[in-house]
Structures are given as structure tokens and as C-alpha cells.
Amino acid sequence: MSIAPLVAEVVVPVTPTQAFVGFTAQMGEWWDPVLSPDAATFTSIAIDPNGPVATVHGDEQFVFGRVMTWDPIGHLVMEFWLGHAEDEATVLDVRFTDAPEGAMVRLVHSGWREGSEEVRAKYTHWDDLLRRFAAYVS
Template structure:
């Protein structure tokens, strides 16, 4: 069996790690491209980290669990299983790290665990195309956050 390598993507954001972490976790519903990349597509109303899971909801109350948090260490790391639209036993693993660098925070996303997919190489290729869009939207939200007031309170445990 051939091992399919993880997808690894990075984005540099002009914010402290605590802010970058908060925007990624508490703010995911503001920047995730739900219309393009969600279980419910145009019906999707929100997505968020809720009680240790990532949940997408429609306006009519339908829910889809995207994954379960496996590591929560603000402001340095968040990790979760990843199975939007699939059963939990067909899940990849996503780890996002937030490292202080000159000028901001280097956010590194690593997506692995392709072995659980029917076609691991095809699944990897799909996400390799999708993560840049997601991280681009995330980076845009961090930049927008710099010009508007921050919500009060630290990132909370899911």
C-alpha cells in the first residue's frame, strides 16, 4: 500500500498567535466559505466549534458534524478529526499550529489520514485544491479584524 502524504499549507497573518487562534476557532463562522465548501451548500447558515465538535447548521436546523476536536491548546494548536458529509469512521486528521514570527503569526495546516478514504489520492487532491481557498478567506478575516474592534474574551475551549 502506498502512503499518501499529508497536505501542508501555510499562511502568514499580521496578528499575534492568540488573535490568529481566536479568529480560526471562535470566528470560523465569519470566514469559512460555506456556500462553496460545506455539507449543505447554499442552505448552510453557520459553522462553529461547539462542545468539542465542528458543526454546520442550516437556517432550518439541519446539522452536519464536520469533526471532533482532539487537541485544544490556545494559542498554539488546534487539531480535529475531519469528515464533513462522511461518517466519523471515514475521517482525516487536521492540525493547525500558530507560531509567532516577525510580523505576525505563521499558521500551518497539516491534513493527514487519507487511508480511511476509498480513494486516498483523490481525496488528498480534492483537499489540496480546497485548503488554499479556505486559508485565503481566513487570512482575509484576520486582516479585517485588524481594522474593526475585537470581540471581548479569550478563545474558549470547544
């Protein structure tokens, strides 16, 4: 098993800024509810550019991250602990850059520690999530 960063990429037919908005402000529209604490009650994802990131389930929110960098021109970094303990937070670094067909979205999930290999092995959904995102913004 490995603790190397997980990397997923997709090109979408919009500008990097539009991709950033679709990825952040509209995350609840394309996120797979199965990847939340309760798929049946999932309604959205709330992101505070200066703070927490949470899945929304009716009146309840489950915080699973914290924004570290918020640059609508093309960069989002957040602490991330969906599926593992907050004190073992990892890092999602998502960059939105120009590509000939629109915008390249590159997600790097890093910060894995020795002993977290089994948790890391469960993160097999980034490519699927980026495909859902691409379909949403296309």
C-alpha cells in the same frame, strides 16, 4: 496519487492567540459556504472545544469533525471527515506560531489511508481557505 499530508500556510498580521480565535470561534465568517453540505442555507460553523465541529444551516447542524486538542495559545487538532465517511476520519493539525509579521498559521491535513487517494485529491481548497481566513483577520 499520494496519501502524503496536505500542507497549507499563511502569515496573518495578528498574534497567534488572535489568529487561533479567528480560526476557531469565527470560522463561520471566513469559511467558504460552497464547502458545506448546502451552500444556500449555510449560516456558520459551530465548534465545541471538547467535542463536535459542525456546519450550521438554520436549525440543522452537520457534524464533520471532533476536537482532539484545543490550546488557545496556539494549537488545534481535530478529527475531520467533511467530504468522506466518519469511519475514515483524517486529522487536521493547525498551529499558530509567532512570525515577524504576526502569526504563522500552518495547517497539516494527514491521516490518509491506502485507498483514499481519490478522496484526498479533492482537497484542493486549503490554500484558498487560508487566504479567506487571512483576509478576515487582517
